[in-house]
Amino acid sequence: MTGPETVRRKDVRATRTGRTALRVLTVAGVPALLVISWQLYSTVSENFYVPAPGRVARAFAETWFSERLLDDVLPSLARLLAGYALAAAAGVGLGVAIGLSPRLRAAAEPVLEFFRAIPPPVLVPLIMLLAGIGDGTKVLVIASGCVWPILLNTVEGVRALDEVLSDTCRMYGVRDLSRLRHLVLPGAGPQIMAGLRQALSIGIILMVISEMFASSSGLGFTIVLFQRGFQIPEMWSGILLLGLLGYVLALLLRRLERRVLSWHHGRGVGRA
Amino acid sequence: MRRGTGFRVAYGAAGLGGLLVALEAVSRLGPVDERFLPPASEILRALAAELATADLWTALGETMWGWALGLAIAFCAAVATGMVIGSVPGLRAATHSTVEFLRPIPSVALIPLATLLFGASLGSTLLLVVYASFWQVLIQVLYGVADVDAVAHDTARSYGLSAWSRIRHLVWPTALPYVMTGLRLAAAVAFILAITAELVVGSPGLGLSIQAAQSAGAVTTMYALVVLAGLVGVAVNAGVRALERRVLAWHPSVRGEAPR
Amino acid sequence: ACGSQEEPAAGGKDKVNAGVIAIVDTAPIHLGKAKGFFDKQNIDLTITPVQGGAASISGAVGGQFQFAFANTTSLLTATEQGLDVKVVTNGVASTGVPGKDFSAVLVKPDSPVKTAKDLAGKKISVNQLKNIGDTTIRAAVRDAGGDPDSIEFVELAFPDAPAALENGRVDAIWVVEPFVSQALSRGARPVTWNFAEPVEDLTVAMYFTTGKTDPDLVKRFTAAMNESLTYAQEHPEEAREALKTYTKIAPEVIAKIYLPKWGTEINRESVQEIADLAQGDGVLKGQVDVDTLIP
């Protein structure tokens, strides 16, 4: 009796380690391949602008494991989060309003498209006129770019709400705030999350752009400074840090999404 | 639908009109100095003057060409990649970390690379435009592919629809609303990067004209060009919207448009 | 204005692509091209506008430009980083006359800042940090007896600076023409002429090439460029006219601005002085051999 039992338990353990190995492989496989080909490239070709991975790694350690982390990375991160939060609030709020009202949508759409088409770098001077050259401008620049994917996705998500569900709400007198809370936000949830994810990477891009103007600190500013100073490995290490930052933030967002949209994933949606 | 178009145009024009009035008011009465933000009427006058020059049209043409080409490349590549990643089980997990890592790397950080590879030419613009707009579409496609209805999916499987048919008849239409949003996002981002590339790298086009006006202190001309960029954006959006109404006629978001 | 690709040169001429910032300083090359000085040297010149010194250096090192224009500090930095850049001739120099130069630090008319010394502890805008602007300003403040380390520099593009000054966002701005004239005409007050005062006869920017370029071509380009510089220096009105062709500066402003000095001679000492100052400020990490840069 004990024989088969132990065997089975060993089996379970074997499959568990197997599964962990598989997970590690799926997460790290492609990046590892990329690094290897990068190394290969830099060994066969001498290129001032593409230093070898080892050189960049060294620059990374030297550059970022220092007081720069406090002086440059943290302020950048704070501005990014502030801008992102602002954009999320404005994007979802405005998006719900616009998505629910065809009139408002018709009136607001060209105006929004107008602003959306204006590249943030040319908008910077204007924002600077209004918000000064402090952190306010940077936060606004970040928000002004992040808001679009959130806004558009929210509008689309709200417009695509299931008609039968909307009717159900109307019938049971579920109106206004509780309609928002119980129907509109969860119903548009998957689309809103898509927008939030898009916005995150745009936010990082704009964090860099905003620090290119009227700045004297920040991750983006430092990268640009390295670029201008032709400190190429340091510059790449900064770009790498941006990628890492984006990755970590995206992971956090995904955890949030898992929680918020558990009903969506559990339903079998997305198993394709 | 016919009534719908008139309705949209009327309200849209009202919205833009309101914006102009607000802009005029801000600089004439408001907190901002007229010299740094000229009133809307003067910007429009300068725009009219600019529009009469051939240079502007050449610049605009160059920008639009870089934009269209870059957007087309990014869109096709992203849709194809997204469909493959989204439909092959396991691939999504395997690429997730890489996608999330590469995506937030700002295109602007690629400028040295772009200059190195292509110099101040169309190639640089394309590199930046394609890189930035690719992710926009890809993420939307991935979300769209994940949204396939379970019952519809089972239906397709039980009728033995091949992988390709499933993509064509089930996955693609489901993802289409997301893709259209992605296209609209990407169209704008591509346009922004086309101009930014010209601004920063100095490839020829509207962005370079803006940069020239800016560095010469010609504020009114600069804002006129910025307004032009905005108007191009409005036009591009109207085009994508029209396309969307055609291809998404069945979708609740579009069919709910007609007053029921 | 595209066409940066190398194609068979018309009439056996060498195709040259030059990366040049579209500002007042580079009027000579535009004027020289119009005058045919380059054709005379069998050079078919294309001028590609670039956005800044880093872009022109990258472009040259990347092989896109055979020649380009960049300021002294940028070139020194590139040399320090081991980039193969070689100066061919002077680009632009200070007139050396305070009050009549193309670069100045300005304050509001009612500002308590009267002299360079008062700039200590103030917030000053420069177009790029760790470049020639902050280096010269620090030197000016130091020379006047102030503490340069107490200055807070912020990056602000030249066009945005006058507005920031008027709104009180910064205490002082560093700008170059045409923004100097513009700000002066609106009542701003100059505190120091940072290219003219701290360093004598300052060579602000230079034309350069890379080691890859054919020496004969370098010789001919240098000749044409020197002719252009001299001509521009001797014919300021024509230089002003040239500005109308490649910038969008309003004609009434062009008439008023201070032009820089366009000599052919590089003042090595000033370059060395800038290198030393930059090293002292930590902009450059180590000693740079000016002779590598300027053969």
Add this chain to the structure above:
Amino acid sequence: MLEVSGLRKVYEGRRVEALREVTFQVDAGELVCVIGPSGCGKTTLLRCVAGLMPPTAGSVKVAGAAVTGPPPRMAVVFQEYGRSLFPWMTVRQNVELPLKEKKVPAVRRNELVAGSLAAVGLADVADAHPWQLSGGMQQRVAIARAVAYEPQVLLMDEPFAAVDAQTRADLEDLILVLWRDMGVTTLFVTHDIDEAVYLGQRVIVLSGSPTVVMEDLKIDLPPERDQLTTRSLSRFADLRGHLYAQIQRARGDR
């Protein structure tokens, strides 16, 4: 309580005339069944009565007031029961939501939710999500939600289509009890003729398109109904046979 007069509904787009001219009324506390061939416009009629869709012509009055939007204290069980449940809420939350909206105090709310879920036989799945339930269970959640709401007017669109015969009989009796005890005015769409006769005080037969009221039949069975005795009455068989013939005529008409 419910007055429908000259109701006409044309769907734009495909220009389908779903209803041509429908007139009838339902008194307070009456239970009226509607039958008609598939696609004749029963759902359309219900949606117009519920104020979810403006009619092309004609009018609907509930409690004397013209209907322009959903009237208060009215509950609807939709034919698309699956889509009418919120996938992000549990069964309990789905049933509770309208009560919260009505500001029913928590204690009473819990009572109502528990009671109605028990009545439809779903007390043990209160914490599941709708998509974790079978089709019939989902439909019963929608019914429980309507029942818990304690409406004045109850509209039901083929509410028992997805449940087995026995459950169906139980639910029929549930509706009868509800109607009798609380005097809920009920409009009940079904495609089961037996069910219509068993439940209704009157049965309205809709014709095939162009849709009009073909017959408004009084069900003269004793008011106390019972699955066994009522269904075995000979009058029941007569009425059933009559309606069957009517439906056949209605389909033939098109």
Add this chain to the structure above:
Amino acid sequence: MLEVSGLRKVYEGRRVEALREVTFQVDAGELVCVIGPSGCGKTTLLRCVAGLMPPTAGSVKVAGAAVTGPPPRMAVVFQEYGRSLFPWMTVRQNVELPLKEKKVPAVRRNELVAGSLAAVGLADVADAHPWQLSGGMQQRVAIARAVAYEPQVLLMDEPFAAVDAQTRADLEDLILVLWRDMGVTTLFVTHDIDEAVYLGQRVIVLSGSPTVVMEDLKIDLPPERDQLTTRSLSRFADLRGHLYAQIQRARGDR
């Protein structure tokens, strides 16, 4: 043709044991009905047979081969008919798609599509989109799609739940014709006992949870069936009564 042995299905998450141990088989060309109380696992069973869901234990074989994914030449009509139609396609395109997949030549395809749409009474709405149709019409589109596909094995999950009595009778006869003429092996889930007896050669009764096969009843009625005569046979009433009692027992069990 169809062998289900020891089938067990536990839904993770809520850990619901939908099927405990189900074993039965269906011969080629047989028509077997499945009945059982609401939520007992009929849909689950069908989805396992269709290869849409892996069973927790046990196995399913179709034509001798173990099922791991959807087997070829099998058609399924889903209980959630509304969600199984593609909203972006017209009715005709919905029916045509599987045929295109099967590479049926265009001429034959048109014939099949037109024929099956006519058989379910929807010839005139071929160009409408599913969301422009009534519930019953949508369900019929799903049936037409399955019929046009000319499957070897046909699985239907309460396919007539949303249509009126007369249409239902017509569709029942359509299935009988299809089964008789083409020898389609059919597994038919219903909650209507009369329907099960009328259609089936055998009726499988599932118990309430924990779900097992409670009875596998041979329907010993004459093979030629007819709505009027068959339903009035006394044997029909017997079988019906027996199954009714069984279902009641099945529900009582839980």
